[in-house]
Amino acid sequence: MEIDPESLASGDRYKLLIGSVVPRPIAFVSSLSPQGVVNLAPFSYFNAVGHSPLALMFSVSKKPNKTDKDTLRNVRPVSEGGMGEYVINLAVESYIQQVAEAAEPIPYSESEFDYLDLSTAPSKVVRPPRVAESPVAFECKTLQIVPIGEFSIVIGQVVHLFIRDELVDERHRVNADRLSAVGRMAGYDYCYTHDRFTIPNGFSPEKKSDSQRSS
Ligand SMILES: Cc1cc2nc3c(=O)[nH]c(=O)nc-3n(C[C@H](O)[C@H](O)[C@H](O)COP(=O)(O)O)c2cc1C
Numbered sequence: 001m002e003i004d005p006e007s008l009a010s011g012d013r014y015k016l017l018i019g020s021v022v023p024r025p026i027a028f029v030s031s032l033s034p035q036g037v038v039n040l041a042p043f044s045y046f047n048a049v050g051h052s053p054l055a056l057m058f059s060v061s062k063k064p065n066k067t068d069k070d071t072l073r074n075v076r077p078v079s080e081g082g083m084g085e086y087v088i089n090l091a092v093e094s095y096i097q098q099v100a101e102a103a104e105p106i107p108y109s110e111s112e113f114d115y116l117d118l119s120t121a122p123s124k125v126v127r128p129p130r131v132a133e134s135p136v137a138f139e140c141k142t143l144q145i146v147p148i149g150e151f152s153i154v155i156g157q158v159v160h161l162f163i164r165d166e167l168v169d170e171r172h173r174v175n176a177d178r179l180s181a182v183g184r185m186a187g188y189d190y191c192y193t194h195d196r197f198t199i200p201n202g203f204s205p206e207k208k209s210d211s212q213r214s215s
Pocket of ligand 1: 026039040041042043044045046059060061062068069070071072099100102103104105106184
């Protein structure tokens with residue numbers, strides 16, 4: 001079928017998107033309100049921006065009542081009432097249940113850490129704490145927030161990286177089995193990252209003959 005996205009209801013666009021763009025990594029974002037409340041929420045519209053500088057992005061929708069989600073309020077620059085910093089913890093198998101639970105909307109004045117079986121550890125450079133159970137935590141400062149319709153793309157520069165010693169070798173390669181990252185599929189589905197295969201880059205320099213070429 002051929003689909004004009006604008007002809008669809010928003011919920012149907014959502015289902016096509018999250019069912020097709022898979023698997024998505026999950027940012028487990030810890031942030032701090034100016035009043036000192038630590039917030040925690042998962043975001044799977046999440047990816048790397050680049051490594052010079054080391055930068056990450058995640059995208060946040062509005063709450064059903066069209067106001068900003070608590071994370072977005074906190075990561076906004078100080079001039080816009082936020083703290084301008086946050087931590088992206090990675091979602092891994094050992095606490096994926098708590099990642100899903102942290103999506104529960106609770107009042108801005110309350111902390112998800114008071115409800116979940118997770119603890120905080122102090123960050124090195126930013127004020128929001130990291131998730132102590134997370135093997136990787138990117139301490140970020142907000143570089144830019146780009147509005148795209150009802151969404152806001154939060155782009156942050158990583159100002160400090162915590163990663164457990166046993167995950168990294170002397171050449172800075174991360175051991176994927178020990179990391180045990182989890183990806184998000186559609187709906188309530190998730191996937192593991194331990195079923196992998198290897199393919200070298202590039203092709204051999206022989207052009208396909210005309211008959212092999214498809215139109
Ligand atoms: C695995 C997972 C991924 C999610 N990804 C996103 C996302 O990319 N963007 C978004 O706006 N909400 C996403 N959500 C929903 C938010 O986590 C949810 O709205 C949460 O209550 C926001 O919390 P906050 O108001 O404390 O920031 C996701 C939920 C789950 C369980």
